[in-house]
Amino acid sequence: MFRRATTLLGRPLLAARARRFSTDLPAAPTADSQFVEAWNKVVPNLDPPRTPLAFMTPRPATPSSIPSKLTVNFMLPYSSEKSGKEVDMVIIPATTGQMGVLPGHVATIAELKPGILSVHSENEVTKYFVSSGFAFIHANSVADIVAVEAVPVDQIDSSLVQKGLQEFTQKLNSATTDLEKAEAQIGIDVHSALNAALSG
Template sequence: MLRQASRLLNRPLTTTLRVRPFSSDLPATPPADSAFIESWKKVIPNIDPPKTPSSFMQPRPATPSSIPSKITVNFVLPYASELSTKEVDMVIVPATTGQMGVLPGHVPTIAELKPGILSVHEGNDVIKYFLSSGFAFIHANSVADIIAVEAVPIDRIDPSLVQKGLAEFTQKLNSAANDLEKAEAQIGVDVHSALNSALTG
């Protein structure tokens, strides 16, 4: 048994490892499996063979050879598209690891978002949204896809209602009778604290 293991370990890695391309790097129309199609047509000649998931995927956009001057932002919510292919100078997202500034040419990244401020910078104009949570997908071709569960422009938030909500959830957290009530109250405190910081800071 040890001899077999040592023989396997001494084999070159190039013979045992195969590099798989990303599915989105494959051609837009993948080569059809002719044997499968022929077998399908013999069994069910009146119905077209099914397509595989790669048949529906678009090829990955090419990474530009030079860094563009703008970053393209898509910002979507479950019920609306706030920004669609908007070219801006910079976007700052509230990642769970801290505020993350994204400029053209940013390294490809997936970032989880926490309650906080999303700011979109275009020249001297800055649009700010308060996000509850979500994800940001930064692509190598200077495109940022931001998906949020809930968002609202910062100028539409009433500071007095934020203070009232923070007080209510803090009281619920202190008087929670079980883990579920405590977790729900903690979420309320976290969101209202982030709202308060966004308005005051």
């Protein structure tokens, strides 16, 4: 069964994957024609299921030259902080470490951790504290950043951060269940990152 699935399209599965992720797909793919053709040979009386390709739009073509600016879309569940903003650079607090994104950056998906997201535009630097989320860096010099929560660093009250850190430390020390310990540890991690953001 596995062997048949890997050669259903008449070629190895790896070759099919490489084709789907290329940047020169047709303008508006509605279905994977080779899959539909193979399906109709095996089950001619049943309509083929819609493949992921039917829901996807083609990836924008990689520009022939690197643009001078990075286009940033920075969104929260309840608002859009930046939409189509052209900037020089963004520094993202990724789980793998601080990640600087310039125009022409390789396509990447990064998970955000609690920390500072800084947006650099000419001589201006705007800093946000983000709790978590994801950054989608596209090959066409567009960065989509989606955070669960974010606040400008200059709006953070350091006394409340210290108070919250103490409260969550006490909760961790008095926690009796795994759930209570996990919730307290998350609170400590976020408040520690907030504290580091204010002191750094």
